[in-house]
Amino acid sequence: MARRYDPERRDRIVDAAIKVAAERGIGALSHRAVAAEADVPLGSTTYHFKTLDDLLVAALRRTARAWLDGMAEWERDLGADVPPAERLVALIEEWLAGDRARLELEYELYLAALRRPAVRPIAAECVEEMVALVRRRTADEGTARALVAFLDGLMIQILITGRPFDRAEALAALRGMTG
Amino acid sequence: MARRYDPERRDRIVDAAIKVAAERGIGALSHRAVAAEADVPLGSTTYHFKTLDDLLVAALRRTARAWLDGMAEWERDLGADVPPAERLVALIEEWLAGDRARLELEYELYLAALRRPAVRPIAAECVEEMVALVRRRTADEGTARALVAFLDGLMIQILITGRPFDRAEALAALRGMTG
DNA sequence: CATCGATGTGTACACTCGTACACATGATGT
DNA sequence: ACATCATGTGTACGAGTGTACACATCGATG
Numbered sequence: 001m002a003r004r005y006d007p008e009r010r011d012r013i014v015d016a017a018i019k020v021a022a023e024r025g026i027g028a029l030s031h032r033a034v035a036a037e038a039d040v041p042l043g044s045t046t047y048h049f050k051t052l053d054d055l056l057v058a059a060l061r062r063t064a065r066a067w068l069d070g071m072a073e074w075e076r077d078l079g080a081d082v083p084p085a086e087r088l089v090a091l092i093e094e095w096l097a098g099d100r101a102r103l104e105l106e107y108e109l110y111l112a113a114l115r116r117p118a119v120r121p122i123a124a125e126c127v128e129e130m131v132a133l134v135r136r137r138t139a140d141e142g143t144a145r146a147l148v149a150f151l152d153g154l155m156i157q158i159l160i161t162g163r164p165f166d167r168a169e170a171l172a173a174l175r176g177m178t179g
Numbered sequence: 180m181a182r183r184y185d186p187e188r189r190d191r192i193v194d195a196a197i198k199v200a201a202e203r204g205i206g207a208l209s210h211r212a213v214a215a216e217a218d219v220p221l222g223s224t225t226y227h228f229k230t231l232d233d234l235l236v237a238a239l240r241r242t243a244r245a246w247l248d249g250m251a252e253w254e255r256d257l258g259a260d261v262p263p264a265e266r267l268v269a270l271i272e273e274w275l276a277g278d279r280a281r282l283e284l285e286y287e288l289y290l291a292a293l294r295r296p297a298v299r300p301i302a303a304e305c306v307e308e309m310v311a312l313v314r315r316r317t318a319d320e321g322t323a324r325a326l327v328a329f330l331d332g333l334m335i336q337i338l339i340t341g342r343p344f345d346r347a348e349a350l351a352a353l354r355g356m357t358g
Numbered sequence: 359c360a361t362c363g364a365t366g367t368g369t370a371c372a373c374t375c376g377t378a379c380a381c382a383t384g385a386t387g388t
Numbered sequence: 389a390c391a392t393c394a395t396g397t398g399t400a401c402g403a404g405t406g407t408a409c410a411c412a413t414c415g416a417t418g
Binding site: 359360361362363364365366367368369370371372373374375376377378379380381382383384385386387388 | 389392393398401403404405406407408411414415416418
């Protein structure tokens with residue numbers, strides 16, 4: 001039965017997992033769903049990822065990496081003369097303008113850490129990297145940490161309530177926090 | 180078969196659902212698990228709650244109500260002379276000093292709104308009530324909204340990373356936001 | 359007291375799931 | 389060329405699941 005050798009199968013399975021989770025939520029993640037999405041037999045997903053948690057962790061890793069890379073790019077590109085508050089508002093607007101399902105997935109994966117011990121270290125590491133990035137533009141680390149907390153809380157509120165992003169409101173809060 | 184008439188069965192089922200979700204996570208919610216916890220036959224849970232979402236929504240409603248009642252009490256009791264920033268820090272410390280599993284459940288239910296349409300309106304309503312409560316002590320609604328966002332983000336960060344609450348850091352941020 | 363609807367109970371069905379495992383195949387090193 | 393092992397494939401099993409439904413029982417209404 002025409003087995004094809006596929007050196008990138010593992011990657012493709014992770015891609016499929018991300019697609020399934022983005023479209024149907026983490027709850028819909030199953031070996032079978034991912035196998036179907038990747039057009040691969042069931043045994044293949046279980047071979048590369050012994051447990052579902054392994055698969056979830058791999059998906060989160062890739063997603064977090066992309067997220068952090070995007071954020072690093074933002075940090076690099078915006079002119080150094082732009083104040084931190086404005087920079088962060090621009091970042092939020094960029095996120096909201098992009099793919100919504102993708103954004104929801106990112107937060108769903110991130111928040112899954114609340115209950116899944118396997119996911120916690122990755123999510124925690126993600127927070128630390130975000131703080132480190134923001135830190136480059138703030139007076140101290142405490143401020144950076146608070147800014148990231150506000151960022152997360154604001155994004156979650158927007159995603160949950162469906163309320164439109166209020167630029168002026170966010171700007172006022174961010175300016176207060178950055179002194 | 181000794182059927183006992185039980186006018187409060189519905190409530191007891193909701194209690195059991197909350198207990199199951201608190202101990203094992205929302206993912207472990209099932210008609211059977213709840214029925215076992217409530218010491219009630221399977222058919223009874225499906226009779227009172229046609230679908231699992233109904234049960235989840237009922238659990239979230241009760242949890243949110245308790246949460247908001249606690250917050251209203253906090254708003255009422257603290258002296259009017261205490262500045263908003265200090266008040267919020269006290270609230271956070273109160274939350275963190277309480278039952279951790281309960282706290283995690285509250286946020287898990289709240290964040291479930293991200294992906295479950297049935298839960299969204301309740302979570303959104305919960306945000307609105309929180310904003311209204313905080314609003315009584317702030318200059319404008321935008322500030323109250325920002326404070327609630329920061330509150331949520333901070334709590335989530337603490338719950339996910341396991342980092343201890345940094346009073347001074349939070350106080351500085353809150354003071355900046357409340358002007 | 360008779361009746362009827364609300365409530366309670368037990369069981370069965372069809373389905374999905376994770377996992378295990380026997381077997382097939384291709385790549386690689388010698 | 390051959391042996392070996394990582395990788396790929398198909399299938400089966402047992403455990404859980406939501407849901408439906410037939411039947412039992414109770415409270416209230418007339």
